[in-house]
Amino acid sequence: QQPVQSPQAVILREGEDAVINCSSSKALYSVHWYRQKHGEAPVFLMILLKGGEQKGHEKISASFNEKKQQSSLYLTASQLSYSGTYFCGTLGSINNTNAGKSTFGDGTTLTVKP
Amino acid sequence: NAGVTQTPKFRVLKTGQSMTLLCAQDMNHEYMYWYRQDPGMGLRLIHYSVGEGTTAKGEVPDGYNVSRLKKQNFLLGLESAAPSQTSVYFCASSYSGTGGFSTDTQYFGPGTRLTVL
DSSP states (O other), rough: OEEEOSSSEEETTTTOOEEEEOSSSSSSSEEEEEEETTTTEEEEEEHHHHTTTTEEEEEEEEETTTTTTEEEEEEOOOOGGGGGGEEEEEEEOOTTBBOOEEOOOOEEEEEEEE | OOOOEEOOOOEEOOOOOOEEEEESSSSOEEEEEEEEETTTTTTEEEEEEEEEEEEOOSSTTTTTTEEOOSSTTEEEESOOGGGOOOOEEEEEEOOOSSOTTTTTOOEEOOOOOEEOO
C-alpha cells in the first residue's frame, strides 16, 4: 500500500518555506525522499530510519515519526532550483517477505517563483 | 562509471507487439527495480529483484515479465503490448532494500519512454 503525500502541489516565492508530508497506514521501517525535475529521473535526497531520525541536506531536512507512521520534508528559504516533484518512498522490513519491496507516494509538485 | 543505463530511450509499439527493455548497472548492486510512471503520477513498482536469479512481483506486475540472469542486468519484457502500457519506465538499483542506512539509496536510470498505439 503506497504512502500518502500532502499537499499535492505547492507554489512558493523564493525565500519562503514549505513542508511536505508523507504518511502510511502500515508501519514504516525507513523512508526515503527523492526529487524529480520535469523530464528527468528521480534523484535521491535523503533516507531516514525508524527512531525519530532527522536528516538534513543544505536547507532541506526531514523528520521521521515512526509512531505516527509519517515523515515530513522541510524546505527552508526555498530557491528556484528547488522546483520539481518530491516523492517519498518506503521499504519493507528486513524481517518479512517484503524486504526490498519499495513503494512511492504520488508526489508533491513544488513550484518556486522569483 | 556509467551508473544505471537503460535501452532504448524511446520506443513506439503497435498493440500486440512484444519488446524487451534492458537495464544495466555497474555499481555491483544487489537490488534492482522496474517502475512505471504515468503522466502526473508517482512511481509504480512493476517487478523487483533482490539478487541474481531472483525476481518478485511489485504493485502492478500484470502484462510484464522480468529476468535477472546476470547481477548487472535486469530485463523487462512486454509479451503483448497494450495502449494501457504507454508510460515512462524507470529502472533503479541499490545495494540493498532492507531498511539499512546508506545502503538503500536507489539510483535511477534515465528512463524509457514507451508509446503503444
